[in-house]
Amino acid sequence: MNTRLYFHEIFAEHLTGPGHPERPDRMMAVATALEAEAFQHLDRVEAPEGSLESIYRCHPEDYVRKVAKAIPEEGMTRIDSDTIVSPKSFTAALHGVGAATAAVDDVISGAARNVFVASRPPGHHAETATAMGFCLFNNAAIAARHAKAVHGLERVAIVDWDVHHGNGTQDIFWADPTVFYASTHQMPLYPGTGAKTETGAGNIVNAPLASGDGSEAFHAAMLERVLPALEAFRPDLVIVSAGFDAHYRDPLANINLTEADFDWATGRLLDVADRHAGGRLVSLLEGGYDLRGLAVSSAAHVKRLMTG
Numbered sequence: 001m002n003t004r005l006y007f008h009e010i011f012a013e014h015l016t017g018p019g020h021p022e023r024p025d026r027m028m029a030v031a032t033a034l035e036a037e038a039f040q041h042l043d044r045v046e047a048p049e050g051s052l053e054s055i056y057r058c059h060p061e062d063y064v065r066k067v068a069k070a071i072p073e074e075g076m077t078r079i080d081s082d083t084i085v086s087p088k089s090f091t092a093a094l095h096g097v098g099a100a101t102a103a104v105d106d107v108i109s110g111a112a113r114n115v116f117v118a119s120r121p122p123g124h125h126a127e128t129a130t131a132m133g134f135c136l137f138n139n140a141a142i143a144a145r146h147a148k149a150v151h152g153l154e155r156v157a158i159v160d161w162d163v164h165h166g167n168g169t170q171d172i173f174w175a176d177p178t179v180f181y182a183s184t185h186q187m188p189l190y191p192g193t194g195a196k197t198e199t200g201a202g203n204i205v206n207a208p209l210a211s212g213d214g215s216e217a218f219h220a221a222m223l224e225r226v227l228p229a230l231e232a233f234r235p236d237l238v239i240v241s242a243g244f245d246a247h248y249r250d251p252l253a254n255i256n257l258t259e260a261d262f263d264w265a266t267g268r269l270l271d272v273a274d275r276h277a278g279g280r281l282v283s284l285l286e287g288g289y290d291l292r293g294l295a296v297s298s299a300a301h302v303k304r305l306m307t308g
Helices: 009-013 025-033 052-056 061-070 089-109 139-151 167-173 215-233 259-276 291-307
Strands: 003-007 043-046 114-117 156-160 179-186 204-209 237-242 281-285
Touching (some): 025 291, 052 139, 089 139, 139 167, 139 281, 156 215, 167 179, 179 215, 204 215, 259 281
Parallel strands (some): 179 204
16 A cells, blocks of 8 residues: 545635735645655545535534635635635635545545645634634544544544644534544644643643744653553544644744654654554645745655655
């Protein structure tokens, strides 16, 4: 089995306007990085369009209709102060959902050992009925619910190392002990959630980092809080909310990680997946707003997925 990559040109057609950090160039940076010779054996598949049914497992129908109605026929519209949509945004979001659910299908059927989904808009800030933080639909949450509803998995884990706390994922699974959610993130920082005391039904593990923290603090957060709790949960599937905005180059935060840290964390999560989930791991791109930092970090992440 190999590592699969989902991508689609539609992801670059979600337009957010000049100066917006979540911009189409992010997709080009990732795509270019993964064209290097080291990735010649990467199994590249076009992201399919997802179903509304899969979205409804996390977001109510009236919310989905509200998002669809907000899409302009031309130009751009703000859903909130940070979240901008344009004519192709809903379609792009649907393909992100489709890639996330197809990735789950792939690792459960054995079509791939693990999968990286390079899509936008990102998803982890999207709450049950609120679009925010550049996000419309919560791809990681939808993938987890798909794994449970369609494939009957009992325990799904989501590990989020984006520098911003995944308030949306936490909101959706706050009272659901069958889905584990762990997050490392800078605090205080947008969106203001993610304290250690936020534990949900005992299934939420937050490991906040302070401004200026680097590799040592990140490794400690993973080794002392996230990984032991993940091991105890014994997941049937590991989903990664893979944001790369904790890289030292990123303009939106002040955590000083390097691509080597993402390589290390990927390896640790692969080890857990091998022990408890038959190796099944799905990684979904979240943030990362410095193009160089995003490129080298996503390349390190995918290279580790390919080599184990």
